[in-house]
Amino acid sequence: NAGVTQTPKFQVLKTGQSMTLQCAQDMNHNSMYWYRQDPGMGLRLIYYSASEGTTDKGEVPNGYNVSRLNKREFSLRLESAAPSQTSVYFCASSDPGLQGGYGYTFGSGTRLTVV
Amino acid sequence: KNQVEQSPQSLIILEGKNCTLQCNYTVSPFSNLRWYKQDTGRGPVSLTIMTFSENTKSNGRYTATLDADTKQSSLHITASQLSDSASYICVALKTSYDKVIFGPGTSLSVIP
Numbered sequence: 001n002a003g004v005t006q007t008p009k010f011q012v013l014k015t016g017q018s019m020t021l022q023c024a025q026d027m028n029h030n031s032m033y034w035y036r037q038d039p040g041m042g043l044r045l046i047y048y049s050a051s052e053g054t055t056d057k058g059e060v061p062n063g064y065n066v067s068r069l070n071k072r073e074f075s076l077r078l079e080s081a082a083p084s085q086t087s088v089y090f091c092a093s094s095d096p097g098l099q100g101g102y103g104y105t106f107g108s109g110t111r112l113t114v115v
Numbered sequence: 116k117n118q119v120e121q122s123p124q125s126l127i128i129l130e131g132k133n134c135t136l137q138c139n140y141t142v143s144p145f146s147n148l149r150w151y152k153q154d155t156g157r158g159p160v161s162l163t164i165m166t167f168s169e170n171t172k173s174n175g176r177y178t179a180t181l182d183a184d185t186k187q188s189s190l191h192i193t194a195s196q197l198s199d200s201a202s203y204i205c206v207a208l209k210t211s212y213d214k215v216i217f218g219p220g221t222s223l224s225v226i227p
Binding site: 004045106107108 | 119149157158160161204215216217218220
């Protein structure tokens with residue numbers, strides 16, 4: 001049982017480049033999330049998907065887009081990367097309830113550097 | 116403002132010793148509080164969850180306490196092991212389910 005799988009684990013981008021972070025979960029969870037983690041700060045919600053077919057903005061959505069491809073997969077896209085997007089990105093899933101009321105399962109993270 | 120504060124920011128203890136990490140939250144209305152353990156290079160993993168009506172919860176050598184009146188929680192680690200070296204994150208959930216607030220974490224290093 002893999003849980004939540006994120007790819008890639010590491011990525012270096014040049015300013016202005018685009019990329020998509022992939023996330024898949026095999027726990028049949030309805031809700032999925034994308035967070036970013038920066039030094040000295042708590043995890044901040046970028047976007048979430050309460051269920052297949054729906055997505056909503058979180059606390060820091062600017063510069064990102066998401067796609068809930070199906071119940072298993074939730075991708076995060078950076079259209080034009082900026083140095084301020086240098087961070088560690090975590091995908092998470094949960095069920096039941098929204099916003100992790102019953103606990104998140106996190107992926108292992110993607111460390112992104114924008115130069 | 117909804118926020119979660121944790122102290123200390125970092126802590127170094129000798130293997131076998133006990134330690135206590137603190138969490139203060141100003142989330143309202145409050146639903147539940149979780150403690151997560153995050154190993155270096157990994158995602159957070161849930162240790163405990165407590166609702167506002169619970170005041171203690173244990174998970175092996177980890178014991179969390181909650182005082183909903185003072186809005187404080189603590190995580191006590193007994194007989195620390197080298198594998199306890201990690202960041203410990205306190206997370207508060209609002210009753211309305213529309214907000215989960217993560218604390219910045221306490222970095223714990225257990226040394227031989």
